[in-house]
Each structure stands twice: as structure tokens, then as C-alpha cells.
Amino acid sequence: LLLNHYDLFRNEFLVLHPTDKAEFFSTLKQQERQIFYRTLTSEEMAEVFQGLDILDQKNMLIDLDQRYASEILNHLYADDAADFLAELDDTEALTLLKTMNLDDAKDVKELMAYPPKTAGAIMTKEFISLTSTHTAQEVIEQLRMEGPEAETIYYLYVVNQADQLVGVVSLRDLITAQSNELVENLMSQRVVSVDSSTNQEEVAQIIKKYDFLAAPVINSDGILVGIVTVDDIIDVLEDEATEDLGDFTAARGATDIHVSSFKAAQLRAPWIVLLMFFGLITAGVIDQFEETLSQIVLLAAFIPLLMGSAGNAGTQSLAVVVRGLALGTLEKKGLVRTLLREFQTGMMIGIICALALLLIIPIFYKSWILAIIVGISIFCSLSVATVIGAIVPLIINKLKLDPAFASGPFITTVNDILGLLIYFTIATSLLEFL
Amino acid sequence: LLLNHYDLFRNEFLVLHPTDKAEFFSTLKQQERQIFYRTLTSEEMAEVFQGLDILDQKNMLIDLDQRYASEILNHLYADDAADFLAELDDTEALTLLKTMNLDDAKDVKELMAYPPKTAGAIMTKEFISLTSTHTAQEVIEQLRMEGPEAETIYYLYVVNQADQLVGVVSLRDLITAQSNELVENLMSQRVVSVDSSTNQEEVAQIIKKYDFLAAPVINSDGILVGIVTVDDIIDVLEDEATEDLGDFTAARGATDIHVSSFKAAQLRAPWIVLLMFFGLITAGVIDQFEETLSQIVLLAAFIPLLMGSAGNAGTQSLAVVVRGLALGTLEKKGLVRTLLREFQTGMMIGIICALALLLIIPIFYKSWILAIIVGISIFCSLSVATVIGAIVPLIINKLKLDPAFASGPFITTVNDILGLLIYFTIATSLLEFL
The missing domain is CATH 1.10.357.20 (SLC41 divalent cation transporters, integral membrane domain)
Structure with a gap:
């Protein structure tokens, strides 16, 4: 079926939710996967890749030629790429990093340098920042261009000339505002932000407390370096719950049901x-x-x-x-x-x-x-x-x-x-x- | 200070995040609270109210005259009002419901009728639904009007004439689309939805799996009746983790640190x-x-x-x-x-x-x-x-x-x-x- 109806199948597959794509892909046999590699672009494959578990990700890497593999890495969000590379051994990770696009590799390296379980380690680099002198309409135009690249466009962070975080404006505020209103007047200057070294559990509590969809991460100079999104926080909360349970039952690190x-x-x-x-x-x-x-x-x-x-x-x-x-x-x-x-x-x-x-x-x-x-x-x-x-x-x-x-x-x-x-x-x- | 600088204080207070407003309010003494009741409109007070814990909420109710109290309830999101009323005894809750605006009271009653811990019980009624024949630009205009009322405007649900859920479109898709594009062509028809009787833990797993910001809730006829937002899901996950911990430690229902x-x-x-x-x-x-x-x-x-x-x-x-x-x-x-x-x-x-x-x-x-x-x-x-x-x-x-x-x-x-x-x-x- 897959072999005979390439285009039909391709179209059917591409409308699926990324999670479902990955789930479907992980059920395929080796031979069927090969067809996918030939059919999908590296950008489309990147979407599948990020939803796979680490074992399937590693297998895919072995199957692929290096160029296609490094293109997939370029298309991943920097945090997903960093998570994946952190699971490989150092030499493999370095080789892959070298084949990547310079800009993307820089972001990934930066994320990998933060200590695990800190805001820096779980944050993403694909956020949208703007300066305060634009109008609402101008920003919406900007989103039309940059939107597809960013992990979330619902919170927009306002920075000054030194890239320091000075405000936040939600897309909701922008939409409901007059189109010629300046960002300056729309933004909230009381931004709740976290430091890149903040523990992930603390970040989770802040996002929970304020019902945020994302929290900005700043470095010690107040410069905006990334954002942590709510979906990452849900994973953090689940991990912490699993860890707590492990602690309470002498099963720390051993609650996985899928091992022999x-x-x-x-x-x-x-x-x-x-x-x-x-x-x-x-x-x-x-x-x-x-x-x-x-x-x-x-x-x-x-x-x-x-x-x-x-x-x-x-x-x-x-x-x-x-x-x-x-x-x-x-x-x-x-x-x-x-x-x-x-x-x-x-x-x-x-x-x-x-x-x-x-x-x-x-x-x-x-x-x-x-x-x-x-x-x-x-x-x-x-x-x-x-x-x-x-x-x-x-x-x-x-x-x-x-x-x-x-x-x-x-x-x-x-x-x-x-x-x-x-x-x-x-x-x-x-x-x-x- | 509070007494002498009404307006100054009012302005300072109103720019705070709702969570901080509630936190500040809960530190006030009885007498100072009275000033707040006189200074803030019922709409502004509703924002403070929803962030308070149940004890402070009950105290506030005692302090207030009935008209102001019922206005606050009208301004609350239906799910917050339902949560609060569920904590009161039946006669009190009924009396308050009667003083509320008919439309709002209807929503609240509906939510209170769902069994606890189901999608119906945790969902909110303040969502945005549209029909598929509008253009992106028209929808954005609609949001400008309805936006401030809704709990989230980032996911917009498309319904047919029978109010059945037929699609979903994200604000992100709308923004990045051509302004004259029809919703029909932008929306995804593969909507992941949950039934109103679905257990809250299952809803949480779906939202987690797909990295959703919200999930639509339908009844047995496929009619869209509400949405569950990601912030509610975070609370669900925390509650479940607490419950699990209680189960593992013979402390079920007894892990609260703030009791004597x-x-x-x-x-x-x-x-x-x-x-x-x-x-x-x-x-x-x-x-x-x-x-x-x-x-x-x-x-x-x-x-x-x-x-x-x-x-x-x-x-x-x-x-x-x-x-x-x-x-x-x-x-x-x-x-x-x-x-x-x-x-x-x-x-x-x-x-x-x-x-x-x-x-x-x-x-x-x-x-x-x-x-x-x-x-x-x-x-x-x-x-x-x-x-x-x-x-x-x-x-x-x-x-x-x-x-x-x-x-x-x-x-x-x-x-x-x-x-x-x-x-x-x-x-x-x-x-x-x-």
C-alpha cells in the first residue's frame, strides 16, 4: 500500500498531528521506514523525529546519510536537538554538531552547556523578541514572517538595545489593541522571569502560580537568553512526580515498565x-x-x-x-x-x-x-x-x-x-x- | 498610606499580575480589605477573588453586601465560580446562584452538574467558537471583540450549525495566513477532543501527549460544550501527584502543611x-x-x-x-x-x-x-x-x-x-x- 500510493499516502500523513506522525512512524518496520526517508523532506522528517523516543531517534540516525541527518538536526528546535545530542556519546555528538549549520549548532551548544535540570537546560532558543517602539500592527506583520519558526508566538518579549528583557506583551493584548498602538503602551513592565540557573522545579512552580504559557529566561546581565514553555513544564512535573514516587518506594530510577x-x-x-x-x-x-x-x-x-x-x-x-x-x-x-x-x-x-x-x-x-x-x-x-x-x-x-x-x-x-x-x-x- | 493615597494606590495595584493581587490582598487586615471593597469595581475584585484560597473567598463573601458579591460571581469565569460554589453548603450556593445573572448562573449550574474529576467538571465555558465560512481577517476582528471575555483565544474551535465540533484553528495559523483565507482551509479537521465524562487524568495525558494549550470537550452528541486549558491540567497533575504520594504513605488526604x-x-x-x-x-x-x-x-x-x-x-x-x-x-x-x-x-x-x-x-x-x-x-x-x-x-x-x-x-x-x-x-x- 505504502509502496503503490506514494503521493496519496504522503498527503494523508502530512495532515496528522506531529505526535501521531511519530507514533505511526515508530510502528513501522525497517524497510517501510526507508520509504519515508525517501518521501519526506528533512524538514518534514524533523517533525517526526522530535516526537520519537530516544531509541527510535538513534536508529534513524544510523539509517540515514549524514547530510540528511544533519539537515534534520538543523530543523529541530534547539532544545530538542540538545536533548538528543546529550544522549549520544561525546564524540558522536561533536561529529554531528560539526555537520550542522553554524547558527543552529551555536544555539544547541549553548543549551548543552547549562547544568541539567536548570531553566537554561530546558529552555528553547526559538522565541520572539521585539523592541518597544513598534505598533501592534507592525508586530503582527513581523509574526507573519517569524511565526512559523518560533516555538510559541503567544507571548512576545520586549528587549532594549542591550537585549535586556524590559517587558512582555501577549498576542491576545496585541490582537485586542488598536492597530496603531505602540508596544511600549501595551506591554507589562513587571515581567516575571527566571534566571538560567534556576532549578526546573522552581520554574514549574512559577509557571503554575501565574498560569503562564511560557516564562522568559535571563542571564546574570538581565539579557533574554531563552524561554521555557508550558509543555516542557508538564514534562518536568511528571518527571518530578515519578522521581518522588521512586524515592518513596525504594524504586528510584527503576519505575520504567518497559524493561525486561x-x-x-x-x-x-x-x-x-x-x-x-x-x-x-x-x-x-x-x-x-x-x-x-x-x-x-x-x-x-x-x-x-x-x-x-x-x-x-x-x-x-x-x-x-x-x-x-x-x-x-x-x-x-x-x-x-x-x-x-x-x-x-x-x-x-x-x-x-x-x-x-x-x-x-x-x-x-x-x-x-x-x-x-x-x-x-x-x-x-x-x-x-x-x-x-x-x-x-x-x-x-x-x-x-x-x-x-x-x-x-x-x-x-x-x-x-x-x-x-x-x-x-x-x-x-x-x-x-x- | 492606603487611606491617604487612594488613587495612586489603585493605579499601582491594578497593574499587578492577578496572582500577585490576590497574594497581596490575602495579607491585608479586615479593615484594609474594606477599603479595597470600596475602591475596586466588582470586575476588578473578581480578578482578585479568583486567585484567593477558599478560606479568604468565604471571608470576603461574608464581608460583602449581596449585590456586590453576586456581581463578582458574574464576572468570574464559570469554572472558578463553580469551584467556589461547590465548596459552600447547598443552601448558600443556591441563594447565591439565584442572585446571579441568568446566563452566567446557567453555565455555572451546568459545570456543577458534572461528576467531580471529569473533563466536564474542570472545563471552562468561556471559549471561542466560529463557523468555517469566515476569513482569517474577519475572525481576528471577532477576537478583538470577544477576546477579553474568553479564557484563551489561542485555539479557536470551529462548529457546524448544530454546534458540533468540526475543526480547530490556532491563532498562530490565523496570524501567519493570508488575511482573506477562509477558516475552512486553515482549520485542521482532525480535532483531538475529549468527552465531558472523561477522567481528568486522561485529559491531562492527552494534553501532555500533544503539547496542547487546551483541549475541546464535547458531549455525547458531538456538541462542543467547553474547553480544558493547560493551566487547569497543571493543577490536575499536581493534585494527582499529591494523591499518589498520599496513597504511598498512608497520608491520603492529609498532606496539607497548613493545618494545626x-x-x-x-x-x-x-x-x-x-x-x-x-x-x-x-x-x-x-x-x-x-x-x-x-x-x-x-x-x-x-x-x-x-x-x-x-x-x-x-x-x-x-x-x-x-x-x-x-x-x-x-x-x-x-x-x-x-x-x-x-x-x-x-x-x-x-x-x-x-x-x-x-x-x-x-x-x-x-x-x-x-x-x-x-x-x-x-x-x-x-x-x-x-x-x-x-x-x-x-x-x-x-x-x-x-x-x-x-x-x-x-x-x-x-x-x-x-x-x-x-x-x-x-x-x-x-x-x-x-
Whole structure:
């Protein structure tokens, strides 16, 4: 079909949305792809290319002759090209960069130079800037020319002679304005902008807060260097959510569903094994109290209950704090007040649990001493667990360390060890006392 | 200052971004707010109102006389008004709806009638629709008039005489087209639309996939009833991420940082107490094996290690599957294949952990039998835990039940119980055998 109706197919294909084009292309076999390379121009192919995942992109590169490949790169938005090249090894990327058009290569190199996960790294260079002395009509004429090149034409950034950002005007304002009105009078001078070194999560929060479609990125001299568009921000938010989830489940970097079970085991086993070694510490702790344990073997029965409760209370606090940090709602409250709140919350939950156990354990296990040991232990360990759950991410945030240290399982493990120490210390003291 | 320089202040205030206006307003004291009510028109106040949180909104309503209040509601976008009214009790909401302008009230009522978390519930009614027989220039003229009313003018939806959605044209296409070109020739007829009953998460995935700024919402007759804009989708993604995090940490509905410790304890204690009761089941399980335990007290030392590992492996699987469901990447793989993959992954991780423990335990605890019991147990419980972690969310998704049942702590608890049963059964059998 594809072979016999070139033109018909070509026309059908070209009206598709770029995302659908890429999706369709990725289902094709090697041989069918060859027909595409012959049929589509490099500009049309670039549109398909940017929607493919990295594996298909790399395969396409292998299939193509270098000229056609470098033309595709020229037609890509600079940020897409930079993302792709960053996935290749350095020599390959350099070779490709050299074959590219000089101007385009310069933009791509600039983007690749920013540290990952900063505004600079996720921004695009294809934005529209203007000076304030034009009229609305003139700008609309300019858009007619430059429009197809830019990633968005809905926000237009106004710069002075030194290329410094001085204002912003939306296409909406331009359209609804009188055609001879000057940009100067239409633009807003209070531009919310981000620095190129700003963390991508912060950029996302700003765009979310102001319901922006894009945010301008400036360098330390106030010069407009790029824009971050809302679709990139959606990807950032999804990535951050995936990362958070990974942190909370000892599956950091290993939540991909599309890898083989062998690869999945490879990615996930290190976390499980690492945490198992921490588990050996808890075994060591319990071992120290073997004598206490042999006096009341039933003490062992409540180890899971105590550990589970402390673990849950700790991760609750962790979730509250991590979420507060991510949404920026935590800033308003002080560090100490947050910890105090968590401590109080932990004590209150602890009292409720302790009272419940003081009622239930004597009924089922006919042992007041066991009830008192478990009751006091759960109260103490929940109070401690909430503080641990809150303090660790706060400290990590202050020190700007890798938040992986604050991941759920690590905090749970710390709380396990503390909880067991509390439990057996209380049990040993009370047993001596009797 | 506010009192003496009315006009100056008014002018300064009005150029602020709506988000900043609301932020500033929310810092004001009761008395200062009164001045705002006198100074700003209801239209200007509506802009401030929509950026406030629900508490400040309610307070404002109490402060205002009914006519001014209902004027504010008239000026709000229908979706913002519907969101606000949904937070009031029914009689209050009805009273306010009655005082509103008929047309506006109709839109708001329509939005409130859709089930929560569907495209219908989050969409806005303020969109621009046109017929295909106009020229680009005519449409731009139309925008000049209608533009300020609409939530976005960047996507324009083309409808036929029956108000059915037949095409879409972007403002960008209009601007870059010849001014006498007909909409018919500019529009894309392949419109990606969502049904009003579509789940908000699905809408978010479509907007993300196609990098849309908005998606049109149609009813069962194909009639265009509203649009969902990208800023609403960002909120949806953040809400879903918060919900996911809550599910994974027994903190569902309780991750708000801005409540008192008493309120926080009230929200969080039910989860901890509920899970503690499951913990009592594990205590019961261990109690059944008291005899085995008194033979080798050291068995208790490895309870935390086994439970922790099974819990971690289970939540890893859970994270993978939940993430796959949320991102829509799981659909491509079958249910059975996913379970099989998780089972294999669990076995492989289990073998690694078992081998490690078979080496370590004899060294530290000088007991081969203990090493064998713990080794076999960790292999079996990890294999089971990954399947449980994957199957529960898949079943819940198939049955369209509340995913709270699949939350991390519940799966961990199930895995705890199964893990302990496996552990003590193996221990008891091996001890008898010796």
C-alpha cells in the first residue's frame, strides 16, 4: 500500500498531528521506514523525529546519510536537538554538531552547556523578541514572517538595545489593541522571569502560580537568553512526580515498565539489598536483647506492629514535608515550627494508639505488663518517628544535598532501628523493675 | 498610606499580575480589605477573588453586601465560580446562584452538574467558537471583540450549525495566513477532543501527549460544550501527584502543611490506627508460632529484615505499576505479562538476597539452620511480594474501584502477614525435620 500510493499516502500523513506522525512512524518496520526517508523532506522528517523516543531517534540516525541527518538536526528546535545530542556519546555528538549549520549548532551548544535540570537546560532558543517602539500592527506583520519558526508566538518579549528583557506583551493584548498602538503602551513592565540557573522545579512552580504559557529566561546581565514553555513544564512535573514516587518506594530510577525482568531486577535489587543490610542492623539490635526476649517470647509478636506503625507515621511526616517543599507552601512556616507541629502530631497519634493497645492486649494476651511495654513503646516511637520523618528532608533541603537520602525506605529503616531500641530498652527496664 | 493615597494606590495595584493581587490582598487586615471593597469595581475584585484560597473567598463573601458579591460571581469565569460554589453548603450556593445573572448562573449550574474529576467538571465555558465560512481577517476582528471575555483565544474551535465540533484553528495559523483565507482551509479537521465524562487524568495525558494549550470537550452528541486549558491540567497533575504520594504513605488526604497539629493528628491517626489493627493480625500470626520461636529465639531478630525487604519489593512493584497506569505506558503490555515480569523480577532479587544472607548469617550468628530458614524465606516472600504489589493495583484498575485500597501501607501489611507465615512455616517444618 505504502509502496503503490506514494503521493496519496504522503498527503494523508502530512495532515496528522506531529505526535501521531511519530507514533505511526515508530510502528513501522525497517524497510517501510526507508520509504519515508525517501518521501519526506528533512524538514518534514524533523517533525517526526522530535516526537520519537530516544531509541527510535538513534536508529534513524544510523539509517540515514549524514547530510540528511544533519539537515534534520538543523530543523529541530534547539532544545530538542540538545536533548538528543546529550544522549549520544561525546564524540558522536561533536561529529554531528560539526555537520550542522553554524547558527543552529551555536544555539544547541549553548543549551548543552547549562547544568541539567536548570531553566537554561530546558529552555528553547526559538522565541520572539521585539523592541518597544513598534505598533501592534507592525508586530503582527513581523509574526507573519517569524511565526512559523518560533516555538510559541503567544507571548512576545520586549528587549532594549542591550537585549535586556524590559517587558512582555501577549498576542491576545496585541490582537485586542488598536492597530496603531505602540508596544511600549501595551506591554507589562513587571515581567516575571527566571534566571538560567534556576532549578526546573522552581520554574514549574512559577509557571503554575501565574498560569503562564511560557516564562522568559535571563542571564546574570538581565539579557533574554531563552524561554521555557508550558509543555516542557508538564514534562518536568511528571518527571518530578515519578522521581518522588521512586524515592518513596525504594524504586528510584527503576519505575520504567518497559524493561525486561532481568533489567528490572538489576535496577531494583541494589535498593533492596542495601536496605536489607540495614535490616541486618535491626537483627543485631534484637540479638543484643536475646535475654529479654527469651523471658517474654511474646515480645517478638509486637515487633511488626511497632515497626509498621513507626514506619507509617514517619513516612506520613515525610510526605507532608516533601509535598510542602515541592509546592513551595512550606516556606511560610519556619523549620522549628514545622518540627514542633510534627512532634505534637506524633504524640497525639501515639497516645491514641497506646490507649487502644492498653485495652486490646490484656484481652487477647492476658498480660498487663506486655500491654504497658507495648503501649509506652508505641507512644515514644511514634513521637520520634514523626520528627525523624520531617527533619531529614528539611535538613537535606537546607544543605542542598541529594534528596534520595530522605527516601521513604531509609527513613523507615532509621525509625525501625530507633523503635526497636526504644521497645527493648523499655521492656528490659520494666522486666528488671518487676 | 492606603487611606491617604487612594488613587495612586489603585493605579499601582491594578497593574499587578492577578496572582500577585490576590497574594497581596490575602495579607491585608479586615479593615484594609474594606477599603479595597470600596475602591475596586466588582470586575476588578473578581480578578482578585479568583486567585484567593477558599478560606479568604468565604471571608470576603461574608464581608460583602449581596449585590456586590453576586456581581463578582458574574464576572468570574464559570469554572472558578463553580469551584467556589461547590465548596459552600447547598443552601448558600443556591441563594447565591439565584442572585446571579441568568446566563452566567446557567453555565455555572451546568459545570456543577458534572461528576467531580471529569473533563466536564474542570472545563471552562468561556471559549471561542466560529463557523468555517469566515476569513482569517474577519475572525481576528471577532477576537478583538470577544477576546477579553474568553479564557484563551489561542485555539479557536470551529462548529457546524448544530454546534458540533468540526475543526480547530490556532491563532498562530490565523496570524501567519493570508488575511482573506477562509477558516475552512486553515482549520485542521482532525480535532483531538475529549468527552465531558472523561477522567481528568486522561485529559491531562492527552494534553501532555500533544503539547496542547487546551483541549475541546464535547458531549455525547458531538456538541462542543467547553474547553480544558493547560493551566487547569497543571493543577490536575499536581493534585494527582499529591494523591499518589498520599496513597504511598498512608497520608491520603492529609498532606496539607497548613493545618494545626491537632487537625493533622485527626486526619492522620485513622490511617495509623487502621494499619495498627492489621499489625495485630501479624502479632496473632507470630503468637501461633510461639513454640517454634522459643526453640530459636533468634528467629525474632530476622523478622524486621524479612518484613522490610518484602515490603520494599512490594512497593517497588506497586510504584512501577501505578506509574505505568498513570502515564498510560502500561496499556501496551498485557496484565499477565506484567505480572509474570514482576514475579521473575522478584525471584531474581530474592535469589540475590538469599545468597547474601546464606553467606553472612553463618558468620555472625554461627547458625547454618538459621541461615537456611531466613534464606529460603526471603526468596519466597520477595517472589510473592512483587506479585502482590503488582496485582492489587491492576485488579483495582480493572474493577474501577477506589485506588486507596492499593496504597503502599496496605500492600506492605499484606506482604508482612504473608512473609511471616512463610517464615514461620518454613522454620517450623525445618525444625521438625531436624
